Amino acid sequence: MFKILDKQELAESIIEYTIEARDIARHHHAGQFCIIRVHSHCERIPLSIAETNSQAGTITLVVQIAGHSTQELAQLEAGDSILDVVGPLGQPTKIGSPRRGIFVGGGVGVPAGSSMVRQMKQAGAQVLAIIGFRSKDLIIYEEKMRAVADELVVTTDDGSYGYHGLVTEPLQERLAAGEKYDVVITVGPVVMMRAVAEVTRPYGTHTIASLNPIMVDGTGMCGACRVTVGGETKFACVDGPEFDAHQVDFAELAQRLEIYRDEELRAHEAGPHECRLEQALKELG
Amino acid sequence: MDAKERMKLEPVPMRERDVSERVAGFEEVNRGYSEQEARAEAERCLQCKKAPCREGCPVDVDIPGFICLVCEGRYAEAGLKIKESNAFPAICGRVCPQERQCQATCVLSKQGKPINIGYLERFVGDYLIEYPPEQVGSTAPTGKKVAVVGSGPAGLAAAGDLAKAGHQVTVFEALHEPGGVLIYGIPEFRLPNLTVGHEIQALLEMGVQVRTNTIIGRTLTVPELLGVIGFKAVFLALGAGAPIFLGIEGENLPGVFSANEFLTRVNLMRAFRDDYDTPVQRGRNVVVIGGGNVAMDSCRSALRLGADSVTLLYRRTRAEMPARIEEVRHAEEEGVDFQLLVAPTRFLGRDGRLAAVECLRMELGEPDESGRRRPVPLEGSEFTVEIDQAIVAVGARVNPSARLVMPGMSQDERGHIIVDPETLMTSVEGVFAGGDVIGGEETVIEALSHGRRAARAIDEYLNS
Ligand SMILES: Cc1cc2nc3c(=O)[nH]c(=O)nc-3n(C[C@H](O)[C@H](O)[C@H](O)COP(=O)(O)OP(=O)(O)OC[C@H]3O[C@@H](n4cnc5c(N)ncnc54)[C@H](O)[C@@H]3O)c2cc1C
Ligand SMILES: Cc1cc2nc3c(=O)[nH]c(=O)nc-3n(C[C@H](O)[C@H](O)[C@H](O)COP(=O)(O)OP(=O)(O)OC[C@H]3O[C@@H](n4cnc5c(N)ncnc54)[C@H](O)[C@@H]3O)c2cc1C
Ligand code: SF4
Ligand code: SF4
Ligand code: FES
Numbered sequence: 001m002f003k004i005l006d007k008q009e010l011a012e013s014i015i016e017y018t019i020e021a022r023d024i025a026r027h028h029h030a031g032q033f034c035i036i037r038v039h040s041h042c043e044r045i046p047l048s049i050a051e052t053n054s055q056a057g058t059i060t061l062v063v064q065i066a067g068h069s070t071q072e073l074a075q076l077e078a079g080d081s082i083l084d085v086v087g088p089l090g091q092p093t094k095i096g097s098p099r100r101g102i103f104v105g106g107g108v109g110v111p112a113g114s115s116m117v118r119q120m121k122q123a124g125a126q127v128l129a130i131i132g133f134r135s136k137d138l139i140i141y142e143e144k145m146r147a148v149a150d151e152l153v154v155t156t157d158d159g160s161y162g163y164h165g166l167v168t169e170p171l172q173e174r175l176a177a178g179e180k181y182d183v184v185i186t187v188g189p190v191v192m193m194r195a196v197a198e199v200t201r202p203y204g205t206h207t208i209a210s211l212n213p214i215m216v217d218g219t220g221m222c223g224a225c226r227v228t229v230g231g232e233t234k235f236a237c238v239d240g241p242e243f244d245a246h247q248v249d250f251a252e253l254a255q256r257l258e259i260y261r262d263e264e265l266r267a268h269e270a271g272p273h274e275c276r277l278e279q280a281l282k283e284l285g
Numbered sequence: 286m287d288a289k290e291r292m293k294l295e296p297v298p299m300r301e302r303d304v305s306e307r308v309a310g311f312e313e314v315n316r317g318y319s320e321q322e323a324r325a326e327a328e329r330c331l332q333c334k335k336a337p338c339r340e341g342c343p344v345d346v347d348i349p350g351f352i353c354l355v356c357e358g359r360y361a362e363a364g365l366k367i368k369e370s371n372a373f374p375a376i377c378g379r380v381c382p383q384e385r386q387c388q389a390t391c392v393l394s395k396q397g398k399p400i401n402i403g404y405l406e407r408f409v410g411d412y413l414i415e416y417p418p419e420q421v422g423s424t425a426p427t428g429k430k431v432a433v434v435g436s437g438p439a440g441l442a443a444a445g446d447l448a449k450a451g452h453q454v455t456v457f458e459a460l461h462e463p464g465g466v467l468i469y470g471i472p473e474f475r476l477p478n479l480t481v482g483h484e485i486q487a488l489l490e491m492g493v494q495v496r497t498n499t500i501i502g503r504t505l506t507v508p509e510l511l512g513v514i515g516f517k518a519v520f521l522a523l524g525a526g527a528p529i530f531l532g533i534e535g536e537n538l539p540g541v542f543s544a545n546e547f548l549t550r551v552n553l554m555r556a557f558r559d560d561y562d563t564p565v566q567r568g569r570n571v572v573v574i575g576g577g578n579v580a581m582d583s584c585r586s587a588l589r590l591g592a593d594s595v596t597l598l599y600r601r602t603r604a605e606m607p608a609r610i611e612e613v614r615h616a617e618e619e620g621v622d623f624q625l626l627v628a629p630t631r632f633l634g635r636d637g638r639l640a641a642v643e644c645l646r647m648e649l650g651e652p653d654e655s656g657r658r659r660p661v662p663l664e665g666s667e668f669t670v671e672i673d674q675a676i677v678a679v680g681a682r683v684n685p686s687a688r689l690v691m692p693g694m695s696q697d698e699r700g701h702i703i704v705d706p707e708t709l710m711t712s713v714e715g716v717f718a719g720g721d722v723i724g725g726e727e728t729v730i731e732a733l734s735h736g737r738r739a740a741r742a743i744d745e746y747l748n749s
Contacts, residue, residue, distance in 0.1 A: 023504045037461055041561045043554070044461075069562060084461040086498040216554070219459050219500060220684045221526040222546035226537055233530065233537060238686050252537055255637045259539040260564040 001081040002036075005058060010140040013065040014108060015074055016050075022057035024049070024087045030115035031094075031210065031242055034059065034087030035218045038076065042083075043069045046215045046237075048187070049088060050111035050141075059085075062111040062140065089218045090241045093208070098125045098182035102174075103149070104167050104196050105131045106188025110141045112210065116185050117148045125182075126150050128174070132167035132192070136160035168195045175203045182206065186245065190254050197245035209245035211236045213256055228252050288331050296398050297326040301615075308588050308619050311473040311557050315379070315407075320358075323408040327355040330400050333392055338402060341390030343726070344370045344734045348387060348402055355405055364413035367406060372442045372733060373484050375414055376467065378407025379476050380729050384610045414483045420491070424451035429747050432457060432516040434501045434690065437465020438729045439720025440522035441488060442736030443743075447520075448491045450744045455516075456493060459500040462553060465524055467729070469553035470545070472582050474589070475612070478552070502689035511715060518715045518743045521691070521702060522736065525721035527684040530677055531574065535632030540566065540639025544575070544583045544678035551586050565590065568674025572596045572642055573621075574629055575678030576605070581612035583676040584621045595621050596670065600628040600647050600660040626660065630667065632675060643669045683722055691716055699724070708742040709735060717743055 006018035024034060033048045051060040065074050076082065093116050095101065101120045105113040110131045120127045129149035133139045135158045146152045153170045154162035163170055171184075184207040186196040193209040200207045213236050216222040220238035227236050230247035234240060300316040301307075307314050318326065330352040338348045346367055354363035367374045381387070383403040391399035429452050433440045436458040444454045462468050467481045489495065499505060501521075510516045528543035530536055547565070550556040556565035571587040573580050576599035584595045597616070599606060602625050606613060617623065626647040633641040646666035649658035683700030695703040695712040701724040702711055709717045719735025721727050 023499070027503065027505075041555075043562045043564070072562075084498050086459065086461070086500060086504065088503055089500075216546055216549055217460060219526075220686050221528070222549055223528045223530065223543040224546045226530075228537060233532075238684075256537065256539055258637070259566070263564040 001083060002085040003081050004076055004078050007076070007078045010062065011138045014062065014138070014140055015065065016060060016062045016111075017076075018058050018060050019082060019085060020057055021059045021085050021087075024085065025052040025054045025057050025059050028052045028059065028088040029092030030119040031092050031112075032088035032090045033112075033218075033241065034061070034085055034089060035215065036061075036073070036082050036086075037084035038069065038072045039083050042072055044084075044216060044218070045069050045073065046089075046212070046218060048109075048112035048210070049115075051115060059087075060111070062108055064108040086218065089237055091239070093119055093185070093242060095120055095123060095125075095183055095185070095208070097123045100179075100181045101125045101127050102171065102181050102184045103127060103129045103131075104171055104184060104186040104188070104192075105129070106167055106192040107133060107138070108140075109186075109188030109192075109210070110145065112187050113185070114141060114144050114148060116187075117145065120183075120185075121148060128153070128181075130155065130167045130170050132156070132188075134158065166195070167192060168199050171196065172199050175200065175205065183208065184245075185242075186210070190250055190257065193245060194250035194254075197248070197250070201246055207245040208242050209248055211241045211243060211248065211253060213253055214259060227256075286328070291329055291331055292393070292396070294325075294329045296329065296401055297322045297404075299401070299404055304618050304620075307474065307615075311586075311589055313477050314474050314615055317411060318404055318408040323355055323405060324358065326401050326405055327352045329393070329398075330356075331392060338387045338391040338400070341385075342387040343728075343730050344737070346370045346387070346406070348400075351409060352400065352402075352405060355409065360409055360412040361416060361418050364409045365418065367409060368413075371406075371730065372445050372737070373410070373438065374406045375410025375480050376438070376476065376484065377730050377733070378403050378405070378410050379480070380471065380609070381406075382609045382728065386730070411480075414480070417487070423491075424449060426453065427451040427747070429453065430455070430516045431743060431747075432501075432510045432519045433522060434507075434519060435459075435465060435522035435524055435720070435722075436463035436485075436495065437522055437524050437720060437732060438467060439524075439732035439736040439739075440465065440520065441484065442733040443520045443522065443719070443740045444493045444736075445488055445491065446737055446740030447743060448488065448493050450740070452744070452747065454493045456488075456495045457499040457501050457505070458495065458497045460553065461497050463495050463497060465522075466526070469549045470579070470582070472548065472552055472586055474585065475582065502686060502691075507691045507713075507716060517747055518717065520736075520739050520743060521711070521716065521718040521722060522720045522732070523684065523687050523690065523702075523718075523722040525681050525683045525701075525724075525727065527682050528677070529680045529682055531629065531679060533629060533631050535634055535639070536677070538632050538634045538639045539637065540568075540673055541632055541675045541677065542566070544573075544579045544676050545681065547583055547676050548579070548586065551590070557586075557590060566674055567591050568672070569593045570596075570670075570672045571674040571676065572598055572629075572670065572672050573676045573678055574598045575680070576601065577607040577678065577680075578609055578612055579681075580678035581608045581616045583678050584616050585612075585619060587674070587676065588619055588621065592674075596672075597621050597623050598627045598629055598642075598644060599623070599625050601649065601657065602626060605657045628660065628662070629675075633669065639673060639675060641669045641671050642675055643667055687722065697724075708746070709739045710742065710746070715746065
């Protein structure tokens with residue numbers, strides 16, 4: 001059992017949990033994730049580790065309430081416990097020693113970026129962060145990003161705050177203006193990462209995307225997370241989740257995320273079952 | 286009764302669920318022997334002096350010994366007799382490939398009527414679960430801590446023996462439940478999770494600690510275990526759980542699954558039950574590729590999830606199928622269509638999902654390095670089958686992440702951890718390995734025997 005020490009609603013349907021997980025906190029590196037299970041009848045949900053505090057032995061997760069399983073998670077409050085948390089999973093971010101880097105994040109992809117930006121800074125880079133949201137009230141981690149990045153651009157799709165447009169637009173402007181960057185790291189929805197890759201491709205800027213395919217075990221045992229990178233099949237949970245964005249077959253990734261769409265819709269409509277937790281507790285004895 | 290009379294007795298068949306009842310759910314197919322049935326079957330054993338059956342058993346169970354006790358109705362003693370060499374009779378009685386092991390070498394197999402040693406072992410194993418014997422005098426604690434990594438049969442067997450020797454054992458498991466393949470792979474209808482659960486419960490009662498959700502190499506490292514955390518020895522029983530794919534076109538289409546993913550969703554994550562959230566594709570027209578137990582388990586699970594048709598594609602013939610004979614028979618009875626000497630060449634999609642598989646017919650050519658005749662494609666024999674789900678069950682290998690577990694440890698080119706054949710010690714002092722991760726037969730009983738051997742070697746290592 002992993003105790004929830006703090007729960008904050010950062011925006012509508014976006015929750016930040018601080019969880020006691022000492023071993024994970026101690027071993028985590030930027031770019032890694034964990035898999036959680038809310039109770040004994042739940043799915044395993046992969047979630048990026050946004051931040052850690054190894055002194056306190058805690059990890060921070062930021063969750064978008066998307067469907068059934070994340071809804072069940074949202075029922076848990078500070079003081080409750082999550083049944084299973086396993087990690088840190090995946091390869092740490094490999095950025096080398098860039099002089100100038102960009103982080104491009106969208107929605108709940110932004111929090112994971114905070115430790116990536118910090119790592120780029122530690123490697124001696126100047127970092128521009130471009131973070132995008134649908135509208136002003138969905139903005140998260142703005143202050144945290146401002147604190148770590150050298151420069152921050154916030155975009156909103158509807159223009160309710162900051163730059164009016166998609167994250168790819170300021171990115172395109174910078175590159176078109178002849179600014180040189182050694183690396184671009186992007187985390188967010190598949191469509192966004194794909195668009196970022198297309199923007200940087202003509203400039204030949206090394207671009208890393210953190211992929212989020214469907215996963216089960218997260219240890220390389222099931223192959224659910226397979227993605228095609230440079231024509232080869234890779235397991236995102238152990239070979240990734242970060243890959244060269246110019247080599248990733250994003251169309252296939254998008255297709256594979258739809259595998260359980262029908263079942264998920266059904267589960268979502270059914271909503272979270274109150275009785276489940278009780279039942280799960282009973283089974284635990 | 287003399288030997289001649291005994292030889293005239295007919296084998297006692299296993300009672301099985303009807304096919305219609307079987308495919309409607311995941312209940313165990315074999316019902317188990319009743320006491321009368323067990324005694325009647327035990328009656329047939331000739332109690333051979335040389336006991337050739339024992340030679341076929343990888344752990345040398347005293348087969349005539351335990352069968353004799355069954356004859357006398359002393360079931361608990363029979364169980365303890367088996368446990369001298371095999372810690373988990375209820376499991377092995379169900380999953381050992383007996384037709385290639387103990388029953389193959391039983392003298393009565395010449396008449397095609399070997400003693401049903403597996404069924405008897407299962408009976409005795411289940412008896413011990415129902416009527417657990419008193420634990421007799423535990424060894425004085427040694428105060429030494431041993432870490433077991435992986436909770437499959439190798440890890441569990443080692444944990445049991447190490448605990449008996451008085452060591453303080455912690456089993457670390459990556460998944461959220463212990464049991465390894467016994468829990469996440471082998472389905473309920475063949476090996477109920479409850480049966481495995483009883484064995485694990487018994488270990489807990491002996492003081493073994495189990496830490497799930499802990500990946501050694503990630504959550505904790507072996508150097509930490511041996512260093513600050515204070516373990517004196519480590520046994521790596523990581524299994525060989527990484528799925529092998531065919532490497533053919535279209536294999537990443539939605540609708541194509543590894544058997545591991547499919548079976549894990551069904552067994553570990555209970556997708557077949559409405560009260561669990563796990564999604565699983567319930568294919569209508571399913572092909573399963575492979576010829577081993579994993580392939581049979583996948584076929585039979587797909588049928589139980591409601592498939593209209595399940596076709597098995599295997600590139601050799603029935604004689605080369607590595608699956609247990611009983612699984613093949615059950616699969617066939619349940620309606621799996623066996624397409625032998627057939628290999629898939631590519632998967633075809635429509636609207637972003639799997640729609641068909643193209644196959645090629647094969648014939649058998651010269652024997653390959655495994656001694657089995659190599660399948661050779663027949664030119665121009667392509668044909669396609671419309672399907673909506675394909676499950677690939679063509680084998681597994683050591684997880685490449687195993688190298689994270691103990692950096693610098695020697696592994697062979699296939700990833701198997703290299704060990705001293707006697708002590709199972711790896712190239713790292715105090716670190717031992719066994720089960721599928723070191724290669725070999727890749728059976729439950731062999732993994733168990735490695736666990737045992739490692740426990741003995743670790744005990745000696747700690748006492749030296
Ligand atoms: C490595 C990794 C890191 C992730 N990090 C985060 C994170 O930090 N915060 C966060 O909120 N989410 C993250 N996700 C996505 C998260 O796992 C899914 O949103 C979640 O599993 C959805 O579960 P659900 O039952 O609530 O929704 P579902 O009903 O399963 O799905 C709702 C919607 O989400 C989509 N979806 C389903 N599974 C995934 C998935 N694995 N990734 C992306 N979309 C998915 C579905 O297509 C559907 O449109 C991450 C995924 C991966 C693989
Ligand atoms: C579907 C299926 C059906 C089978 N049917 C039969 C059968 O009928 N008869 C038979 O004899 N054999 C059968 N086998 C083979 C048999 O199950 C294996 O040979 C046996 O389970 C191997 O045991 P093991 O202890 O080496 O590893 P496993 O059972 O594979 O267990 C290894 C465990 O270690 C864990 N692990 C791995 N790495 C780490 C790590 N770094 N940290 C923590 N934990 C880790 C894994 O999660 C896993 O739980 C079958 C296999 C499968 C997949
Ligand atoms: S352990 Fe397996 S091979 Fe040995 S006697 Fe029992 S069933 Fe037969
Ligand atoms: S070989 Fe067969 S008949 Fe002889 S002791 Fe063994 S089981 Fe009994
Ligand atoms: S999630 Fe199972 S192999 Fe990656």
